[in-house]
Amino acid sequence: MSKQQSNNIDLETLRHSLSHIMASAVIELYSGVKLAIGPAIDNGFYYDFDFGTATISEGDLSKIEKKMKEIISRNLSFERRELNIDEAVALMKEKDEVYKEELITDLAKTGVTEVSFYKLGEFDDLCRGPHLERTGLVPAGSFKLNKVAGAYWRGDEKNKMLTRIYGLAFASKQELEDYVALMAEAEKRDHRKLGKELDLFVFSDLVGKGLPMLTAKGATIRRELERFIVDEEIKRGYQHVVTPDLAHLDLYKKSGHYPYYKESMYAPIIIDEEEFMLRPMACPHHFELYLSKPHSYRDLPMRIAELAKLYRYEQSGELTGLIRARAFCLADSHIICANPEQAKSEVAGVLDLIDFVIQTFGLAKGGDYSYRLSLGDRNDDKKYFKNDEAWETAENKLREVLTERGDKFTEAVGEAAFYGPKIDVQMRNVMGKEDTAFTVQYDFVMPGRFALNYIDSDGQTKEGIVVHRSSIGALERIMAFLIEYYAGNFPVWLAPVQIKLLSVSDKHHDYCYKLAEELKALKFRVEVDDGNETVGNKTRKAVNEKIPYILVIGDKEVDSQNLNIRDRGEQKTREISKEEFIKEVEGKIKNRN
């Protein structure tokens, strides 16, 4: 995978300059166009135009691109000059650039008295800069216009819809080509696309946005993940519980979550004049469960875990397949610890578990995932609970864990939870983009709010510490990640259908079904294709379904009782005995391959 973007400031300058060059090209090509804004972005640039009554489609991009190349070849210089606000407004009025005029007027309101303009040939634009010296400095083949979309002026849907033209731009032709190839691969792997192609999940407008429905195949992957993590956690001493998905509003007031999470919670449900909330997190439920009986130091650490269904409000524009949904199921846990030392040892145990889980999926530490120590900010008492000493201890404990494990990590001030610091496990997706996949949080606030106490060996009542953690994250999200990571080629243990039997003709149906029953009895997931088609067609379909093992059953197989296996990704088939095959599949499932 090539690097997605260079941190070089020149790249930003290049992209910004290209946005001006594009605007200049558009003005030369279309009359009466009005300009809005045109910034550099992550992978290139865009510019928002008001084309009036004209419409622009992706078919027009090559024409604009051609004109841009012409402007570049003119090797024009970007000329900066300063105007005072009144001159700038007058200029914009004169040119009838209403959007620019509004921007400058607003700048004036904030006390700005002077603004800069950049001139490029005839094209003259309000702009902070900087820009390249001359258009000739744009590396050959380093950009490409790629998308036309609608965008409201200033992002407000009450305003006019403008036309946004996007371009990709990188430091060289090679980098652009690498990026385009990566994008194509990412698009092929997009879990929303594969989810549809492989029949894993669907949405229904009648059910509602952001509420995925897993088909039998998608639910199979989820069930395998669910049982895998529950069994592994139980093995590691977690106590799996089941608590309700809603609770009285008072619970979230007690926990102090309400003011912080109000915006991402759904509206309350009134039951018998009381207000209930769909839960956005499970910790308060687990604390109430802990409080249902008295505890001694011998009960600690108490690792309360749950596959907790959580509900968070996401704006409809933010919803993204299984990655960002309005309901999801988190493999959650809250570990009640006796003291900071125990908390430290529990955090280490959690990191071990996360290592085990991620490595089961075939990911490697350092490359695919890394650690970030997210710290509080002693100067921000609004965002963080005030207790400098507790923050000091907590942050030190987490730092010690990572250091003693010999793990590399970065530190990020101001990324902590309101109740304490955390270690974030950062994973890279197919696009190379880093995101927080799992977190381990050290919490010294909730124990006080909920009186999460225990009787110590000296007979004294003491307050505990809570470690919040996820292991496999949200099931929906890890599914999305794995769909993209495997490009739908799930390892045998996760594959919704592990084996597909293709009958050569009608007379092989019975044998197919008998064999299918035999394999199903071993808990293998098997399908039979006994359709009225050629084996070639059946094979093509099964290949598209990304089935790990395709077994063609014809006369030879019925006679020899051997199996003719076509492995996923292979063109050739191999012949082995049924017993060998069963042993192989059993081994893969057992070892989660």
Place this chain on the structure above:
Amino acid sequence: MSKQQSNNIDLETLRHSLSHIMASAVIELYSGVKLAIGPAIDNGFYYDFDFGTATISEGDLSKIEKKMKEIISRNLSFERRELNIDEAVALMKEKDEVYKEELITDLAKTGVTEVSFYKLGEFDDLCRGPHLERTGLVPAGSFKLNKVAGAYWRGDEKNKMLTRIYGLAFASKQELEDYVALMAEAEKRDHRKLGKELDLFVFSDLVGKGLPMLTAKGATIRRELERFIVDEEIKRGYQHVVTPDLAHLDLYKKSGHYPYYKESMYAPIIIDEEEFMLRPMACPHHFELYLSKPHSYRDLPMRIAELAKLYRYEQSGELTGLIRARAFCLADSHIICANPEQAKSEVAGVLDLIDFVIQTFGLAKGGDYSYRLSLGDRNDDKKYFKNDEAWETAENKLREVLTERGDKFTEAVGEAAFYGPKIDVQMRNVMGKEDTAFTVQYDFVMPGRFALNYIDSDGQTKEGIVVHRSSIGALERIMAFLIEYYAGNFPVWLAPVQIKLLSVSDKHHDYCYKLAEELKALKFRVEVDDGNETVGNKTRKAVNEKIPYILVIGDKEVDSQNLNIRDRGEQKTREISKEEFIKEVEGKIKNRN
């Protein structure tokens, strides 16, 4: 188990007469008491009194009982007479019986012109009768006052709170004693009581009424049940899916559930100005999933199944532990069938599955459970969808299934769902009370509303039929049932802790832990009690926890490497080799014993 109640009409007469005898006794003992109502009930009778400022407690019951016996020994006759409404009102006014006066006034409004009174010595009461001829006919020892409770006049909390005195009454002393013994047993087995004693589930006021939280032990039972039913259903060709617990209100309007279920649904949740409902049933979700792609006759029957979390509003007074909760998880399924004949065969398959499930728990058909065919009513077009022909076909198909299986069944007109007839599996609880545990419904309405169509072999688009069914019912409810059925003595496969190791002294701890690890590696659920107590105390605790296998580990066990087992319910222990023991436990788990 003795019969709970005789169907003999005399029992009702006896109970009703006893309620009058009790009222007469109360009036003799307390001055100024006003009478409300006093009917016969399931296991006896009650009477509601207004004691004015006096309070009555259970301590007063023996005094009232004594007075009742005295009245019985007087062998008074019940004398019936008719009064016209005006005379009756005048009489009640004269006696200042305000409640009776209100009752008679209301009767007058319905057009009644004459009412009957029964006189018993000095006691004179408005009553429809019938009564025993004389008090001497009450069998000796056949009744017992057992409870005092508050009850609002006419059940309306805006009215005055009256005092309700309950009595038990049966045809003979023996029957009363049997009933009292059964009640005591039922009380011991009450899942709410055992749930607390065995640490299976708890409630929290802050979380909310009717929202149980399963502890690790309770969740273990649930998880075993969950995996058992999911695996069994998949084996039987069900496709397990996962759909969201809420949906747009429009979905329930489309299904037509909304007007029928509105009262038992929660208030809507507003998200982006749209109304979402916590789902009270999963069928519409499954239909939307079916509709996500076109289907051919080859896809049918399509058995869509889910462990579906459902939310139903229950009045706070109706909430009963895990039996009646505000959220529960139903092992639900909707089978899309091509035609009535296929639906019939699917219903038979469902009954097979239910047989298998119930018999796994050790229950016997006929004794513990039986079938009821719940029919529609052609004359009730409000309650039932109008389509006489479809009702006829559907009811015949269900009747044929039961007849062909040779199952005994009763028929109940007016017990169907609004969309079709059903077979109810009726189970008896510890008290002998029959209740619907599972249902199989035949639905010819939803396929039309949702256009649940398929392409038949003749190329025509045809409408399917839906079979709605549960297999194990709601997980919470079956848990409650099983807790009571087993009296907490769960079979090994369901027991939250299967094996408990008790160390005789400190020096046996290491061996205990080593052995525990060994057994846990086999996925046995094991606990170690290494507390600083005598083996006798530890054993007593483990016996109270109803652990199937208690293993005492002392010098002898460490030396011999054999195990000393105390089986649940046994006083004596037995010695066997570790290998034999492991084989035994593995066998029990595998065979679900």
